[in-house]
Every structure is written in C-alpha cells, then in structure tokens.
Amino acid sequence: MKKMQASPIYIPTVSNDTDWDFCFHLSQQTPIPTQQQTDEVYPTYGSEESEEDTAVQEEEAITDYMSLPKEKLVQSQKKITQLIKEKMTIQANKELIRCVILSRIVFGEEHWRCAQALTNLAYGYLVLRGLPAQAKKHAESAKNVLLTWKGNASSDKEQKEILEALVMLYYTLGVVWLLQNHGREAYFNLQKADKHMKELNGLTKRGICGLYVSEKDLTIALGRASLAVHRLNLALAYFEKVIGNVIATEGSDTSDLISLYEEIAQIEQLRRNHEQAIQYLKQAYSISVSSFTEVSPQTAEASALLAKAYAMSGKPQHRDAVETYFIKSISAYQATLGSEDYETLTTIEEFCKWLVENGDKQDAYKLLKASLKSQIISYGDCSKKVAETFYNLGRICFANGELRKAIQLLRKCLMIQIFVYGSEHNKSKETKGLLTQLQRESNNPSKWKKEAIQGKKNCICKGTEA
Template sequence: MCYPTLNSSSGIGVSVRPAIVFLDKKMMQDSPIYIPTDSSHGAVDSHLSQEISTTVSEHLDESNNESTARDSEGEEKKMRKKALPMDCAPAPNEKLEQAQKMAEKFIKEKEVYKANRELIRCVALSRIIYGDGHWQLAQAFANLAHSYLILQGLPAQAIEHAESAKRTMLTGIHMPPATPEDKREILGTLVTIYFTLGVAHLAQNNGKESYLSLQKAERLMEELQELDGRVIMGLKISEKDLVIALGRTCLQQNKLDFATSYFEKAVDAVISTEGDTSPELINLYQKIAQSEQLKKNHERAIAYLLQAHSICMALHKKLSVEAAQTGLLLGKAYAATGDQQHIEAAEMYFTESLIAYQAALGAKDSLTLTAIEEFSKWLVYVGKKQQAYRLLKDSLKSIIDTYGDFSEKTAETYHIMGSICLAEGKMREAYQLFNKCLQIQIAVYGPRNRKLKEMQELLTALERSPAVHEGNRLVK
C-alpha cells in the first residue's frame, strides 16, 4: 500500500497588475485558476458589439451635427466663431487615448468591470481609427483578452478575443513596421496574444494547446529581448510570468524535468528582483516539490517544502492558514516517503497543521476537516488506528454540521471508522458504522448505484458473524 503522493493545488491567482500570481488558497491547492461560471459575466462580453456600434454612431452623429450647424449659421454667427473657441467634440484618437488612460486607472483601483468597459471602447475606437486589418486593433483585442483572463478569470472569453487578435494579425494587410517602436509594439502584442491563449487553455486543462501557445510566446519574447537589449518597457507579460506558465503547463502534461527547470528560472527571477523571502517563492517552491515528488525524488521535494514553510513562518503567524497549508504539505511529503525514520516528522507537521487550521478557521471549516481526513488516513496506514478513530469520532459532529447528515464526506467518515473497527476485530461496531455508511450512500447515490454493491456484500458477510448478533441487538 502506498500513501498518496503530494498533489498541492494551485492555480492562477489574479492580481490587478498584469502578471500571474499563484494563490494557493484555492491554487493552488492545486489547482488551476478559479473560473466563475455565473452567466451574468456574459453580459459584459455582449457589450463588445454594442459598444462598437454605439461608438461609431456617436462619432457620425457628432460630425453630422457640426456640419448642420455650420450650414445654418448666419454671417454674424461665423464671426462669433472666429472670436470664440469652437466647442468641438473630441476626435476618435483623443477618445481612444482617454479610454486607455481610464482603463489603466480602473485596473489600479481594482474596478474590474469598469476597466473592462473601457477596454471594449478601445476595441471600438481602434476599429474606427485604424480599420479591420491593423495591428493596433489586434493590440486592443489582445488587451481585452488579457483582461478577461487575468482580472476576471474567464478563459473562454479570453480565448475568443485572443483569437480575434491573432486573426487580425495574421490576415490583415500589413506594411512593414514604420518605426522600431512599431516593431516592438507588434512583438509585444504577439507575446500578449499567445501568452493569453496559453494560460487560458491551461485553465481549461487543454495542455497541448497551452504548451504550443506558450512556446510561441517564449520565442517571441526572446526576439523582443534581442531587439530591446533585454530591457522591455511597458510589456504586459514579464519573463517571470511566462516561465511560471510554462512550468505549470509542463507539470500538467507530466513533463517533469521541463517543469522543474521553468520553475527554477522563475525562482531566480523573483529572488533577483524581490529577495529570497518574497511570498511568491512559497508557491514556486511548492510547485517544484510537487514535480520532484512525482519523479519519486522525495528528499528533494521535502527540501523545497521546508524552504516554502520557512518563508511562510517568517511572513505569517504560526497559527495562520498559510502556515497550516505549508505544514500539511510537509506532513504529506514526509508520509509519502514510506520510511520509518520520517514517521515522527510526518506526525509533527500533520499535528501542527491541524492545530493551525483549528485556530485560524475553526473546527468546522472544510480545510480543517480535510486536514483531519488526511491525518487520520495516514495514522491508519502507519498502524495508529486508535488515534485515528478518536480523531474522526471527535470531528464527526463538525463533519455532519458542515456537510450534512447525508453527504459523501459523512459516509466516508463512517466508512473509515468502520474499517478501523473491522481491523481490530470489533465486528458489531464495524457493522453499525458500515450500515450507517450504506444508508447515507443510498440517499446520496440512489439504491441502484453500483458503488453500493461492495458495501452491501461486506454487510452481508458481517451478518454471518455471531458477534454482530450479540445480545439480540442486530442493527437494521
């Protein structure tokens, strides 16, 4: 029997600055970026064509009104116009500049939907000014796509607009870039397009498409660095963002050596700019540890997790959620080795993690209950069954209060407790616990679900035991 290997969750944290930030709250408790599915988000996306039409109409109406006024003015009015400033509406390029500034302002202020609306206006105005085949229209689409992904965590919308940007770049009629600055902008736009596509496909677990897009972004980044002498100003995507994304997609596809290499590059980049106690290093070290453990390099995995835990303890309180998370990962990492010499360390970190979760979140929080489940399974595995049974029994009320009487978690708890009793020869107690588990499973899955077959067969076998019928108190 092998104890399950580390599988910490991550994902894409979202920051208002355009960079990937991993939040192991959720990230990553491994997992990938959280993606809202509320249909109300689609309303924002539907504004795009409406905004384009509205902006074009506004521009035409302003032009027509100005022309009509001139035609109907008398000589005296014309003379007055020469003396007074003309009250002209802003030209489209002025509106575009204003929309870009407002988008940046709203992003800094974390006004996500207002920022998104301004970015939609940028698309509309860029189409008016430059036409359908210009790279600056592609740039506006790319910025909108990046916003949907990084600010709102909506990969489907991000892919749609990034593909629009790519089509504009590939099918538009382009003259050679007029200036070196134009060439830099075009390359930067292409980096944003392919990076956005790569991370959005990663969020949708489409590893192959993600890897291909991110590789293109990497090659374009290298070309841009050669052009700019490795000093790239104003680019939405940093080299660190890109290598982290490549590390994540390689890890998802089980390209473990590549994943480790990319994450180590990201670590070097963070340390060089933010120092060796940057909070961003916590998740990066956890990701490298995950990769190393999948390669069965348990000692290296533990070494990286110890670094992550050390930074976490320096930055946060001992009884914090962050300390609880890194402690739990260390407990699981030591447990995964299967070595007797690591039993004491595994139990210490499991215990510390559980205490921290209980202090920070309370006994009924789902993260606390998950830590109890992990700890109890390991205790059973190493033969400390009574300790595991007491831990589960003490937490049973919290599990029921949190998940309900009829839930998978409650059924699983009864199943583990029944298995402990069965292993210790307590047939009657095991039968009672398994019977409760079965009743919950019937309520959750229905009486005909195939998952129930094994439990029904076990109960039938236990009914033959005299111990189950002791005292004529057979539990039905």
C-alpha cells in the same frame, strides 16, 4: 503534494458576456460620418465653393469627429491603469471592453491596434476576472486580425507594441489551454510567446493600460506546461530559472518563493527525489512562518504539504515528522479558518488515512469521530463526505474487532449513500455487501475472530470517497 496536471480545475464559462454585449450595443449607436452627414454640416446648395474646397472641408469634418473617440481611447487606457492599481478588476474589465469598441471606431476592425485592444481584453478576462472561456474567445479574434493584417509598423515603437501584443496573445492562449488540461496546445502557444518575448529584450517600458506579461509569469507557465506534457526535466529547469531570478531580484525570504518551492517540490516527487522535495518544502514552510506567522492559513498549507512529502518518502525515520507537521497544519487551520472549513476537514482526513495505513487506527478513529460534527455542519447530514466518514469509522472498528459498532456505523453510511447515490450505485452495493458479511459473521463468533485478525492486517481507509 498538490497535483497540477491531474487534479480537476474548475473553469467558469459564460455563455453570454453581458458587459461586452451592452458596451458593443452602445458602440453600434455611435454614428460613423458619411457623405450625407458631411453635407449637412457643410451644405453647398450649388455655392461658389470649388470641389477642392469641399473636399478639404469634408476631411476637416471627419478629423474633428474622430478626435473625440481618440481622446476617449487615451482616457480609457489611463483609467484602466488606475483601476488595476486600485484592484477594481470588474471596472477595469469594462474599460478594456470600451477600448476595443473605441479602437474599432478609430482604426477599424482589421487594424493591429484593434487586435491589440482585443488581446488586452482577453488577458484581462484571464488575470482580472478568472474567466478563461471568455479570454479564449477574444484571444482567437485578436489572433485572426494580427495574422491577416497586411500593413507594416511605421516605427520601432509600433513594432515593439505589436511584439508585446503577440506575447500577451500567445501567453493567454497557452494558459487557457493549460487550465483546460490540454498540455500540448498550451506548450505550443507558450513557446511562441517565449520566442516573441526574446525579441522584446531590452524594452524598458512595457504594457498598454497597465497590462503586460512578465518573464516570471511566462517562465512559470512554461514550467507548468512542460509538466503537463510529462517533460519533467524541462519543467524542473524552468522552475529553477524562475526561482533563481526571484532570489536575485527580491531576496531569498520573499513570499513569492513559497508557491514556487511548492511546485518544484511536486516535480521532484514525480522524479522520485523525495529528499530534495522535502528540502524545498522546508524552505517554503520557513518563509511562510516568517512572512505570515506560524498560525496562518499559508503556513498551515505549507505544513500539510511538508507532512505529505515526509509520508511519501516512506522512510520510518520520517514518521515523527509526518505526525508533527500534520498536527501543526490542523491546529493552524482550526485557529484561523475554523473547525468546519474545507481545508481543515480535508487535512484531518489525509492525516487519518496516514494513521490507519501506519497502524494507528485508534488515533485515527478519535480524530474522525471528533471531526464528524464539523462535517455535518459544513456538508449536511446526508452528504458524500459524511457517508465517507461513517464508512471509514466502520472499517476501523472492523479492524479492531468491534463488530457491533462497525455494523452500526456502516448502516448509517448505507442510509446516506442510498439517499445520495441510490441503492444501485457501486458505493451503496459495496457497503451493503460488507454490512451483510459482518451481520453474517456476527452469528459465527469463531469465524469472526479469525476474520477480525485478518482485517487488522489489511484494513485501510479507502481513497477520498466512500
């Protein structure tokens, strides 16, 4: 199963946000009306106008000036909604930046409307651009404004918009912390988002600029955060809730259930309920077949997860199922993504590892040998993955008593490892030590025979890296 809390997640970081810098620079060029500019528009020259007339004229001038940014703000918000519908995410993000700048001009930096615009921008960076580092920066800015704002909402509509901004703000911060593997901070922020979401119950129309956090997204995030802090029963409850809601609203065959079943199966595995995990993954596989056909990347992934779930159960009666679903997964990946694709090669490696662990070394050797050419094409002659494959092939040959072939394969492995890691790396030293031992044993056939028998009992493919 895929591990959410343990597997490293790549977090793109952008030290310089060029879109933001460019748009903000333009905003700095936008003139703010001053007394001097008003005087130029309405010069008095010591005329007969009273001070009261002059004040009225100044107010009208400022109102006329501010109407243009207000109009542009409304237009930009509408444009964002349309761009999101058309999946033009980069353009939508640029418009979100313009909304922040226009909000600063119209309302000022300390107004909650400006914080609302910053929150939308942060959420946009997270869900539209996949840039959590940028999302966090703007969310923190929005949080500072909202927490220090002294005013009061003038209407129920404004109060609801503020609550909605708070939901989006804490959801964004929660997900960013989750992506950065800080489970406690993630859970804390998502709990705050959930509290404000409850206050928003009954609100029919949500979201400015077409952006809003759904209860489904928030519940899933809470489930993942609960898993990250090892609260398995709570995580299970959140996923059961969201699955029930999705079935009630979208039906039991919707493709939205696939990832949910896969994640709840992982929780059940961590709770050692392997049979329940298998049942969830069988449902995910069935929906994948009906939604995407049996030969598709989605079904290939579901099949691989199901194979690994059967394997994790450790039950002898599941051996045939493990082999069946691994083969289905590999075939589907090869047909749709190609033999050189990362998912194809990774699934082959996992299947071979299971075969070796279960005594089917010959089949594992054939599969690994057949995939070697594809690995060289994908990763290069001198790569970690190719070295790993030579290592595992050598170990299999050692277990089968094919000493000469094992030595040849391990020599190739060592050459690549020295190139990739250097001769003093632990991996290189380990392979060199094994190779030296085999070369020594090759000169002592009787002792070698005894060692080979023992090797057949103990040999397994090592981890994910040689």
